[in-house]
Amino acid sequence: MVTEILEKAVAGERLSADEALRLLESHDLAAIGAAADKVSRRMHPEPVRTYNVDRNINYTNICTAVCHFCAFYRGPKSDEGYVLPREELLAKVGETVELGGNQILLQGGLHPKFKLDWYEEMLADIKAAYPSVNIHGFSPPELHHFTKVNNLPIEEVLSRLKAAGLGSIPGGGAEILVDRVRNELTRGKVGSDDWLNVMRVWHRLGGISTATMMFGHVETLAERVEHLQRVRDLQDETSGFTAFICWTFQPDHTDLDHLPATGSFEYLKTQAVARLFLDNVPNIQSSWVTQGLKMGQLAMLFGANDMGSLMIEENVVAEAGTVHFLSLRQIREAIEELGFQPRQRDVFYNLVSEELEQKAIRANGGTGPREVVQLAV
Secondary structure (H helix, E strand, C coil): CHHHHHHHHHCCCCCCHHHHHHHHHCCCHHHHHHHHHHHHHHHCCCCEEEEECEEEEECECECCCEECCCCCCECCCCCCCCECCHHHHHHHHHHHHHCCCCEEEEECCCCCCCCHHHHHHHHHHHHHHCCCCEEEECCHHHHHHHHHHHCCCHHHHHHHHHHHCCCEECCCCCCCCCHHHHHHHEECCCCHHHHHHHHHHHHHCCCCEEEEEEECCCCCHHHHHHHHHHHHHHHHHHCCEEEEEEEECCCCCCCCCCCCCCCHHHHHHHHHHHHHHCCCCCEEECCHHHHCHHHHHHHHHCCCCEEEECCCCCCHHHHCCCCCCCCHHHHHHHHHHCCCEEEEECCCCCECCHHHHHHHHHHHCCCCCCCCCCCCC
């Protein structure tokens, strides 16, 4: 039965949710991975595999939601809460540009007081100083939170932020798009339907975004498939997702540290099934940030066609104790070792100019992130 399902996917036929579940229940990792690799090569016959150079900037860690899986957030009354000074934020963007980056990932907690004009001003300041930088910002939980704080519809929130300089939306805060799971993991955070609706409205406004899944905690395999189904259904409707990224829950230093960590076997299998099932999502990113260099590289043979970002800075996963830092040289060599040409891309998965790519290679000089990030930088 598994063989028939894999043959169907390789042939380009759409899998059902039941078939995806059968694959997740299977232990035939090699066959599932080989099929995902065939699909990836069919969708991306070009001799290159891509990566990005950007920086994760967390403008605040103050958050009104309580997420049991998160080691990063601090409550509004915490002495460890921060809001990044604007001049420091702009300096981080400037350093990213000097290192050959063309994008920042801008996210924060659900701050209880900031109105929408505060965020519009932040975007405008960044675009005024660095007009060529794409702002990949504000996950659906943040954007839904803005509607509550400002008493505005999501259409107006997104339209105003887009006018102020928001370029694309990351898929953060999805976890598992099943409310039973979300209710067990978190309090005071966006539900599944509203997460999807934020993306729906953004896509209708002409925007693009990524989709994500954090798995390996309290969800069942069937709920993992339900998440994939909801992503695929919305993509059928809007075609706005450029990529899918999944990673395993990192339990250390969280309220769920009693749960066993999910291993690489399950990571590779889940990513491969995602590639087979999400026939309408063009790109799959490897998650070396949580899996490390070798497993991140192996993921490129299990359905991924992109190594993700150099990540000049990363805060959230690092707070959970998982700190995998790669240099640009390591990322490029990992791609080359698989027989592909490494190329830097932008958020639209267009290859950047040779000039910008060489600038990034020279600027990074084979080094990795410039700092091991503290909470309040």
